[in-house]
Amino acid sequence: MLKLVSPDQSFLSRYETARTAAFKAIADAPGFDPNAATGLKWSARFVAHLRANLQVLAVGSPGRLRKQVAEIETDLDFREFAQYCAKRPRGKKKRTDMEALIGIVEQLFDYDGFCKDKVNGAYALVRQHKQRLCPYCQMHHVNYHMAPLKKDLNLRPPLDHFYPKSKYPYLATSLFNLIPSCEQCNSRIKLARDPLDVGLVHPLETAPILGFESGWHSALPLRSILEVKHFEFAFVGKSPEAQDFAEFFQLGKRYEWYDLELLDLVRKFRKYRDLPVLLRSAIDPVEYALSFPATAAGQRALGGLLVDAAQRIATHR
Secondary structure (H helix, E strand, O other): OOOOOOHHHHHHHHHHHHHHHHHHHHOOOOOOOOOHHHOOOOHHHHHHHHHHHHHHHHOHHHHHHHHHHHHHHHHOOOHHHHHHOOOOOHHHOOHHHHHHHHHHHHOOOOOOHHHOOOOHHHHHHHHOOOOOOOOOOOOOOOOOOEEEOOOOOOOOOEEEEOOOOOHHHHHOHHHHHEEEEEHHHHHHHHOOOOOOHHHOOOEEEEEEEEOEOOOOOOOOHHHHOOOHHHEOOOOOOOHHOOOOOOOOOOOOHHHHHHHHHHHHHOOOHHHHHHHHHHHHHHHHHHHHHHHHHHHHHHHHHHHHHHHHHHHHHHEEE
């Protein structure tokens, strides 16, 4: 996993102001009465708790967000809400009182409104992160482009709710809960699975960056490796934390698709070894095969896989 860059302080301040204003526009509106709307006697106290913690819920660090989750889940009344969100039923089994409270929380932390905010919304947040690759898989670019004219090209990556908003609707617009990611990781792999259930590290807390290795190997000499069937590899974590992450996002299976890219590396190393001796001595073999510095892996699609495999192939005879 790649470590995200935290937005600068001026953006954090603007973001907190915008999210606080959006909350208060609902909570301070005439006739706003959570207890009456839900029938739950503690709804107003819950909203008051959220108001008291607006700074944390807007721009709090991942650790502070987890602390807020713990506070809600241990409160004798609020835990009922947390448990309902965690196992939200369907159809006739839904509780009208809890559904009403979820609706109120979704209004207070309006994700759709955040996405439409052109100044402090989704595009602004993605621009702040300056993320080139999906931090989860490192396979895909997270394209960003916001043109000044309405009809121009506008692109941004999906924002994954690291702690799922279906389970924690009060974290729907928490800045450090919104991770620029690729469509595969967000909508096909992670979905609403909760990293808290498996102790997964947060992309803004990864220090050092989680390491992975390709395990590339072959029983054949380099000159005889002509097809993908002539070598094996497996994308795995270098530490228990990294392996947990790889399993959560099914990276091992997904990286199997890129065997042709590794075969291309083998071909480049064969070409390198055919260079004149003096020229080889002046060229780094790994950088020659990769066509980018190994230190730039985090800025290149498949960079982690390619760098590790290149380093292994470089020593293969």
